[in-house]
Amino acid sequence: MAKEKPGIPKGTRDFDPLEISRREHIFDTIREVYRLHGFRPIETPAMEHLSTLMGKYGEEGDRLIFRILNSGDFTSKADDEDWRDKNIARLSSQLSEKALRYDLTVPFARYVVQHQHNITFPFKRYQMQPVWRADRPQKGRYREFFQCDADVIGSDSLANEAEFIQIIDKVFTQLNVKVEILFNNRKILAGLAEHIGFADRMQDITLAIDKMDRIGLDNVNKELLERGLTMEAVEKLKPVLQLSGSNAEKIDVLTGMLASSPVGMKGVAEVREVLDILSVTPPHNLLKLDLCLARGLDYYTGAIIEVKSQDVPMGSICGGGRYDDLTGVFGLEGVSGVGISFGADRIYDVMQALDRFPDITGTFSQLLAVNFGPKERDYCLPALENLRSVGIQCEMYPEPARVKKQMQYADKNNIPFVLMAGEEEMKQSLFSLKDMRSGEQQRLMLEQISEILLKFIG
RNA sequence: GUGGCUGUAGCUCAGCUGGUUAGAGCACCAGAUUGUGGUUCUGGGGGUCGUGGGUUCAAAUCCCAUUAGCCACCCCA
Numbered sequence: 001m002a003k004e005k006p007g008i009p010k011g012t013r014d015f016d017p018l019e020i021s022r023r024e025h026i027f028d029t030i031r032e033v034y035r036l037h038g039f040r041p042i043e044t045p046a047m048e049h050l051s052t053l054m055g056k057y058g059e060e061g062d063r064l065i066f067r068i069l070n071s072g073d074f075t076s077k078a079d080d081e082d083w084r085d086k087n088i089a090r091l092s093s094q095l096s097e098k099a100l101r102y103d104l105t106v107p108f109a110r111y112v113v114q115h116q117h118n119i120t121f122p123f124k125r126y127q128m129q130p131v132w133r134a135d136r137p138q139k140g141r142y143r144e145f146f147q148c149d150a151d152v153i154g155s156d157s158l159a160n161e162a163e164f165i166q167i168i169d170k171v172f173t174q175l176n177v178k179v180e181i182l183f184n185n186r187k188i189l190a191g192l193a194e195h196i197g198f199a200d201r202m203q204d205i206t207l208a209i210d211k212m213d214r215i216g217l218d219n220v221n222k223e224l225l226e227r228g229l230t231m232e233a234v235e236k237l238k239p240v241l242q243l244s245g246s247n248a249e250k251i252d253v254l255t256g257m258l259a260s261s262p263v264g265m266k267g268v269a270e271v272r273e274v275l276d277i278l279s280v281t282p283p284h285n286l287l288k289l290d291l292c293l294a295r296g297l298d299y300y301t302g303a304i305i306e307v308k309s310q311d312v313p314m315g316s317i318c319g320g321g322r323y324d325d326l327t328g329v330f331g332l333e334g335v336s337g338v339g340i341s342f343g344a345d346r347i348y349d350v351m352q353a354l355d356r357f358p359d360i361t362g363t364f365s366q367l368l369a370v371n372f373g374p375k376e377r378d379y380c381l382p383a384l385e386n387l388r389s390v391g392i393q394c395e396m397y398p399e400p401a402r403v404k405k406q407m408q409y410a411d412k413n414n415i416p417f418v419l420m421a422g423e424e425e426m427k428q429s430l431f432s433l434k435d436m437r438s439g440e441q442q443r444l445m446l447e448q449i450s451e452i453l454l455k456f457i458g
Numbered sequence: 459g460u461g462g463c464u465g466u467a468g469c470u471c472a473g474c475u476g477g478u479u480a481g482a483g484c485a486c487c488a489g490a491u492u493g494u495g496g497u498u499c500u501g502g503g504g505g506u507c508g509u510g511g512g513u514u515c516a517a518a519u520c521c522c523a524u525u526a527g528c529c530a531c532c533c534c535a
Contacts (some may be wrong), residue, residue: 055498140534295534406494434495436496
């Protein structure tokens with residue numbers, strides 16, 4: 001019988017202990033900052049009702065949702081005609097009622113509406129869980145990846161927007177990754193669409209200008225024309241796309257340009273206020289008003305934020321924005337929310353490229369006791385329990401293998417200290433402690449060993 | 459969904475225009491070193507060359523199909 005070849009679906013990955021420790025470094029940093037700002041954790045199921053997710057992410061999004069085939073005799077529920085005609089669109093909704101979540105924001109909106117009576121608004125929640133997209137994988141794109149979201153729902157205050165920018169700044173500063181925080185406002189984009197006489201074509205306009213940094217002005221203009229704008233409108237938009245200078249200068253230009261558009265002016269005022277609030281606690285990273293920033297997700301209505309590495313081309317490593325009525329479709333009107341999402345997997349790739357991960361020596365085990373036999377083992381085991389009681393991670397090699405082999409085990413597992421006790425040590429009620437990094441070894445009392453290890457942990 | 463590239467040992471790859479028993483580095487195992495790792499030296503195991511078919515006296519090598527992975531577009535974390 002042929003052996004089955006081991007493998008996992010494309011776009012998914014296994015993580016070894018080294019990778020896990022690095023990923024946890026990222027998760028811990030983000031979680032810590034969220035908690036410092038008063039956010040509370042929730043979790044939601046990996047799967048949602050298909051209807052909860054459909055239609056929330058645009059046409060492209062619907063296509064990328066992973067559907068779960070119904071269990072049991074699902075074929076009998078399908079319409080015979082649709083089956084015969086191979087009407088995939090209709091059949092799929094009959095064969096599948098559940099889907100893997102596509103992001104954490106929509107499930108959160110569902111959660112808020114479903115649990116509204118137990119929630120105190122404004123509700124600040126964070127959530128760090130995997131999401132799935134049936135995208136074709138490539139560099140920095142996976143089919144299963146982690147998002148680390150935080151949202152404030154039930155508050156219109158622009159202080160929230162400012163706080164999120166501050167959080168982003170803090171997280172990347174702590175991770176030692178230089179970033180560019182780009183922000184914009186959908187209301188400004190709406191105002192611009194009005195300004196050039198195509199208020200109803202905002203979607204087309206934003207999708208095109210969002211590509212500015214990738215395909216350049218000429219191609220953006222070409223695409224705008226293809227999407228049905230007039231030459232005159234494109235010309236009118238051009239100076240905005242090329243607008244450079246400081247955030248304040250851009251705001252000045254916009255104030256003049258959008259004077260006749262109430263929506264546009266609202267957007268400009270919002271941007272100004274966010275910057276005002278932030279001036280009290282200025283970010284360390286670059287904060288740039290980018291009028292070409294649009295973001296694809298349908299539900300954003302106000303501020304939009306996107307973060308890119310300054311050193312590694314990786315696309316967006318964090319994104320977010322304000323959505324005024326995401327809970328509306330689930331039956332709770334008039335509740336505005338704003339939030340961000342860190343893409344942990346891409347942040348990992350950026351940090352990997354920059355070699356910014358801390359050394360993992362001692363992460364999983366700080367001390368290995370060499371096993372010389374039953375008598376020596378029994379001499380060491382209480383000592384290990386003693387070390388564990390003060391928080392030192394330690395282990396005994398499970399069998400009396402050759403010392404060489406046990407030392408190799410310590411070395412390969414990045415265990416910084418080895419404990420040895422044979423006849424001599426036992427006679428003196430001591431232990432030999434070897435520092436694997438320096439190779440030095442000395443006979444010590446358990447208390448001294450405990451001290452050295454605690455000092456190592458810091 | 460569209461396009462391009464690649465499948466040879468556990469990993470990274472070499473193998474020229476088809477020609478005997480398919481190689482290297484790393485990793486793994488053993489020994490030099492029976493209370494000492496990481497360095498060094500010596501030896502060893504491991505591949506039906508992704509799969510199926512075709513061309514040929516002869517295929518890892520050429521052709522077709524299929525499958526898997528990677529990269530780009532679209533879109534996004």
